[in-house]
Amino acid sequence: MTRSSAVSNAASGRALLVGLTLAGIVAIIAACSLGTTPLGLGRLLDGLAMRGAQGDQIVVWDIRLPRTLTAYVVGAALGMSGAALQGLLRNPLAEPGVLGVTSSASLFATFALYYGLTVSSPFLLPIFAITGALAATGLLALAAVRISSVVTLILLGVGLSSFSAAAMSLLLNLAPNPFSLSDMINWMLGSVANRSFEDLKLGAPFLFLGMAVLMSHRRGLSALTLGEEAASAAGLDLRRQRIAVVLGAGLATGASVALAGAIGFVGIVSPHIVRRWVNHDPARSLLPSALLAGLFLVVADIGVRLLPTSSELKLGVVAALLGAPVFIWIAARRRVSP
Amino acid sequence: MTELRAEGLVVRAADATLLDITSIRLQAGELVAILGPNGAGKTTLLRALLGMNKTAAGTAEIDGRDISNFSASERARSVSYLPQQRPLAWPNTVFDVVSLGRFAHGATLGRLSAKDAEAVETAIVSCDLQHLARREVDTLSGGELARVHLARAFATRAPLLIADEPLAELDPRHQWRIAELLKSFVADGGGALAVLHEVAIASRVADRLIWMKSGEIVAEGTPVETLSAERLQEVYGVRGTVTSTERGLDVRIEGVS
Numbered sequence: 169m170t171r172s173s174a175v176s177n178a179a180s181g182r183a184l185l186v187g188l189t190l191a192g193i194v195a196i197i198a199a200c201s202l203g204t205t206p207l208g209l210g211r212l213l214d215g216l217a218m219r220g221a222q223g224d225q226i227v228v229w230d231i232r233l234p235r236t237l238t239a240y241v242v243g244a245a246l247g248m249s250g251a252a253l254q255g256l257l258r259n260p261l262a263e264p265g266v267l268g269v270t271s272s273a274s275l276f277a278t279f280a281l282y283y284g285l286t287v288s289s290p291f292l293l294p295i296f297a298i299t300g301a302l303a304a305t306g307l308l309a310l311a312a313v314r315i316s317s318v319v320t321l322i323l324l325g326v327g328l329s330s331f332s333a334a335a336m337s338l339l340l341n342l343a344p345n346p347f348s349l350s351d352m353i354n355w356m357l358g359s360v361a362n363r364s365f366e367d368l369k370l371g372a373p374f375l376f377l378g379m380a381v382l383m384s385h386r387r388g389l390s391a392l393t394l395g396e397e398a399a400s401a402a403g404l405d406l407r408r409q410r411i412a413v414v415l416g417a418g419l420a421t422g423a424s425v426a427l428a429g430a431i432g433f434v435g436i437v438s439p440h441i442v443r444r445w446v447n448h449d450p451a452r453s454l455l456p457s458a459l460l461a462g463l464f465l466v467v468a469d470i471g472v473r474l475l476p477t478s479s480e481l482k483l484g485v486v487a488a489l490l491g492a493p494v495f496i497w498i499a500a501r502r503r504v505s506p
Numbered sequence: 507m508t509e510l511r512a513e514g515l516v517v518r519a520a521d522a523t524l525l526d527i528t529s530i531r532l533q534a535g536e537l538v539a540i541l542g543p544n545g546a547g548k549t550t551l552l553r554a555l556l557g558m559n560k561t562a563a564g565t566a567e568i569d570g571r572d573i574s575n576f577s578a579s580e581r582a583r584s585v586s587y588l589p590q591q592r593p594l595a596w597p598n599t600v601f602d603v604v605s606l607g608r609f610a611h612g613a614t615l616g617r618l619s620a621k622d623a624e625a626v627e628t629a630i631v632s633c634d635l636q637h638l639a640r641r642e643v644d645t646l647s648g649g650e651l652a653r654v655h656l657a658r659a660f661a662t663r664a665p666l667l668i669a670d671e672p673l674a675e676l677d678p679r680h681q682w683r684i685a686e687l688l689k690s691f692v693a694d695g696g697g698a699l700a701v702l703h704e705v706a707i708a709s710r711v712a713d714r715l716i717w718m719k720s721g722e723i724v725a726e727g728t729p730v731e732t733l734s735a736e737r738l739q740e741v742y743g744v745r746g747t748v749t750s751t752e753r754g755l756d757v758r759i760e761g762v763s
Contacts, residue, residue, distance in 0.1 A: 258595035391609045395593040403582030403610030448596035449615045
């Protein structure tokens with residue numbers, strides 16, 4: 169009986185992965201065809217194959233596809249980082265946005281941009297964003313060793329976010345380059361508008377590297393279910409596990425911020441939904457969390473483009489509008505525990 | 507035959523000496539109970555034996571090899587450890603939690619090898635958890651959870667087991683069930699070292715008692731040799747009587763002395 173339960177779990181996990189992948193593909197195709205100029209499947213395929221009207225080719229290759237793929241990989245990176253941080257900190261509320269990792273990354277990214285550092289090499293943008301994210305994840309992981317209270321850790325994240333926002337305002341005042349309020353809002357709220365394949369090429373390698381680090385260390389997250397002491401006694405190298413998650417989540421989140429600014433709450437919603445499908449195992453939640461969060465951002469971006477608002481809504485605003493209530497719901501439902 | 511042996515272990519924190527013992531050993535085939543009041547250094551001793559506490563002096567070895575030379579997974583395969591605090595962060599299934607006992611053998615949840623699955627199933631059966639295998643752990647009673655943690659330790663199939671207060675917070679029946687499971691682990695050739703506060707149970711199941719007070723070992727030997735009213739008075743500061751009966755020692759604790 170016990171063996172059959174293990175088998176059925178593996179099967180439901182596989183079904184989840186297949187379903188999410190297919191849904192992701194459908195959403196990406198839909199995102200390329202929907203918009204101010206709707207493209208039917210025939211025109212879309214012609215555009216993709218570089219045939220047909222030149223306008224369609226530009227719409228597909230220069231506007232919609234890079235934008236949509238950016239939304240997908242950014243969502244995937246944030247979803248996986250959220251799931252991994254939740255596993256490491258053993259808390260369903262941990263998430264790059266909530267913990268101040270994305271805002272710290274966007275602070276560093278804006279610094280690089282507006283002090284003209286990116287002129288010398290465009291790679292400095294993702295590198296700065298990643299440095300900001302690593303600083304935040306590293307600080308949190310160090311603090312987590314000492315602070316066992318999760319509430320305190322979340323408060324630390326709130327502090328980091330507020331500090332980053334304040335430092336951002338300071339930058340606005342001091343920056344030598346013209347720095348418009350709308351630029352700052354782009355970084356703080358997050359958007360994938362006007363992204364090109366060039367942008368994607370700059371950030372994606374770091375993003376995939378971070379995700380690869382997280383995936384290769386996911387097994388240790390299962391052991392951490394037992395708490396750090398028992399996990400270490402069960403054979404987990406705690407130090408290495410911490411470093412891997414900090415590094416992986418820092419790389420993935422930092423690169424996603426370099427691509428799209430600080431989009432919050434994505435990493436909290438998808439692990440929460442996925443968890444019951446994978447028997448609450450943090451290791452098995454990484455991949456489906458990434459696929460679901462990618463799907464979520466692509467769908468949210470379709471919404472952003474289709475909503476008849478006078479100026480386009482920011483993707484991060486939509487993500488927060490949907491994600492923040494989920495955060496509040498999880499927080500309110502949690503039984504009081506350290 | 508696996509043997510854990512430590513000599514001259516000293517653990518200090520700031521100015522206080524938390525632990526200062528001359529020697530301790532644990533062999534396969536014996537159940538050793540550590541007894542002593544709160545703050546006697548029992549947990550510190552266990553952690554020092556496992557190389558999880560910084561020691562100021564002394565050595566801890568498994569089969570002649572210093573514990574600090576073991577990788578985390580090598581150590582886990584030699585000795586399993588049940589800490590005093592046993593939090594479970596997520597409502598995993600009983601089967602998955604027991605499977606974590608195979609972590610040091612490279613097991614991945616949901617994709618156990620035949621050998622890992624066999625060890626997990628044997629552990630589940632030995633702790634009488636078959637009917638609970640698919641249940642989520644947050645729905646279990648304290649007694650059931652205690653068996654899940656023990657099953658996880660058994661699933662590792664390490665020759666030695668160290669347990670910190672495995673009977674705490676259990677009703678008398680469950681205390682005896684866990685004690686008997688420890689006893690059966692030892693009967694199957696394992697060696698177990700457990701911190702116990704239940705003197706009466708320890709006197710019936712343990713092969714040896716190690717009495718600790720203020721970071722030191724004050725007595726060591728079989729229950730008959732070391733358990734007496736004077737000892738209870740000296741170590742715990744309680745009034746009691748110890749009488750020898752046909753079924754073993756009869757321990758009564760009557761109050762604070």
